[in-house]
Amino acid sequence: MSELVTLTIDGVEIKAEPGTSVLRAALENGIYIPHLCDHPDVSSVGICRVCIIEIEGRRPTVSCKTPVEEGMVVTTSNEELEKTRKINLELLVLNHDYNCQSCAKNSQCKLQELTRYIGLDEERIKAMREPELPHEIDDSNPYYLRDLNKCVLCGICVRTCEEIQGDGCIDFAFRGIKTKISVLGDKPIAESTCVTCGECVTRCPVGALVPRREMEPTYEVETICPFCGCGCAIAVGARGGKLVSSRAVPGSPASGGTLCVKGRFGLSFVNSPERLTKPLIRKDGELVEASWEEAISYVAQKLGQYKGDQFAAIASAKCTTEDNYVMQKFTRAVMETNNIDHCARL
Ligand code: SF4
Ligand code: SF4
Ligand code: SF4
Ligand code: SF4
Incomplete structure (x- = not known):
């Protein structure tokens, strides 16, 4: 482990790993610096300019892009910094659709947090605001909504898609006041290469x-995604006896805290009234409910009538590795065929 760097932030001496940004070092030591475009999971770009600081002997700069240095003396707040911070935030929210009461992000929104902390000059914003909301809501994706009228152009979604998902289907497009996050050809997101992993959705700091x-769930339970053998950890949310949400568990060794579309959005089948909860046996052309004992005896008796390539098995990723080992052993050793496959490959 390399030697820690000692610096002073707002008169408090702290220590940080070399290479840590001043912003992260401050936050890890309980010193709040307002910030919007920085996220610990992706690279820092310093575009919102809200985390501006002063360093003794230098011009004001952004703390997310400034690595800690030995002996550095940092000031996070004074009259000039607060004035600049306020203007920088106002420029980002000029055309923001402030409709918090009906916004899904209400009370968990980074912009609300910043607005309360920094304070905005609403009259000045109103004077510069466009008369109409500039963007139509993109509801083309079946699992998430894009409302760019609430976007603050932090670019966290762009970096998430590129650096975490490796897809890169979204980016900044157009210029100046017309700048927005877009896909190739400025089409609806459903017409892009988006794979609906939802990683950008979980990291978007506002209601965009x-x-x-x-x-919304009333409680969550941690478990393992049932869809494939990767075994990503998930926290499923429930409300009123129904499964209503699923999210990644940060730090999960199997997933690194990420999920694919199935683990994040594909679990609503649990609530389907069409799910089979009891075995069915066809009798006189009709499927009728049976007990598990009856069903297992029936299958065992039927299996005795087949051998070799008359038989094939599809195993399930929802079972354990041991279960799947037994399935292939049974197929090969008892049923005498290599007709065995696995749903995770389908
Ligand atoms: S994104 Fe945040 S500030 Fe904007 S309407 Fe939603 S809750 Fe309010
Ligand atoms: S859902 Fe996933 S693939 Fe689609 S834009 Fe977001 S990060 Fe990229
Ligand atoms: S959509 Fe969300 S994450 Fe992407 S730039 Fe806008 S506010 Fe940031
Ligand atoms: S289906 Fe997706 S989320 Fe579920 S375990 Fe596999 S990779 Fe992970």
Whole structure:
């Protein structure tokens, strides 16, 4: 481990790993610096300019892009910094659709936090605001909504898509006041290469990217995604006896805290009234409910009538590795065929 760097922020001496940004070092030591475009999971770009600081002997700069240095003396707040911070934030929210009461992000929104902390000059913003909201809501994706009228151009979604998902289907487009996050050809997101992993949705700090969810969960339970052998950890949310949400568990060794479309958005089948909860046996052409004992005896008796390539098995990723080992052993050793495959490959 390399030697820690000692610096002073707002008169408090702290220590930080070399290479840490002043912003992260401050936050890790309980010193708040307002910030919007920085996220610990992706690279820092310093575009919102809200985390501006002063360093003794230098011009004001952004703390997210400034690595800590030995003996550095940092000031996070004074009259000049607060004035600049306020103007920088106002420029980002000139055309923001402030409709918090009906916004899915209400009370968990980074912009609300910053607005409360920094304070905005609403009259000045109103004077510069465009008369109409500039963007139509993109509801082309079945699992999440894009409302660019609430976008603050932090670019976290762009970096998430590129650096975490490796897809790169979204980027900044157009210039000046017309700048927006777009896909190739400025089409709806559903017509892009977006794979609906939802990684950008979970990291968007405001209500611009939100899951299409009927209800918020009242409690969550940690478990393992049942869809494939990767075994990503998930926290499923429930409300009123229904499964209503699923999210990645940060730090999960199997997933690195990420999920694919299935683990994040594909679990609503749990609530389907069409799910089979009891075995069915066809009798006189009709499927009728049976007990598990009856069903297992019936299958065992039927299996005795087949051998070799008359038989094939599809195993499930929802089972354990041991279960799947037994399945292939049974197929090969008992049923005498290599007709065995696995749903995770389908
Ligand atoms: S994004 Fe935040 S500030 Fe904007 S309407 Fe939603 S909750 Fe309010
Ligand atoms: S959902 Fe995933 S693939 Fe689609 S834009 Fe977001 S990060 Fe990229
Ligand atoms: S959509 Fe969200 S994450 Fe992307 S730039 Fe806008 S505010 Fe940032
Ligand atoms: S289906 Fe997706 S989220 Fe679920 S375990 Fe596999 S990779 Fe992970």
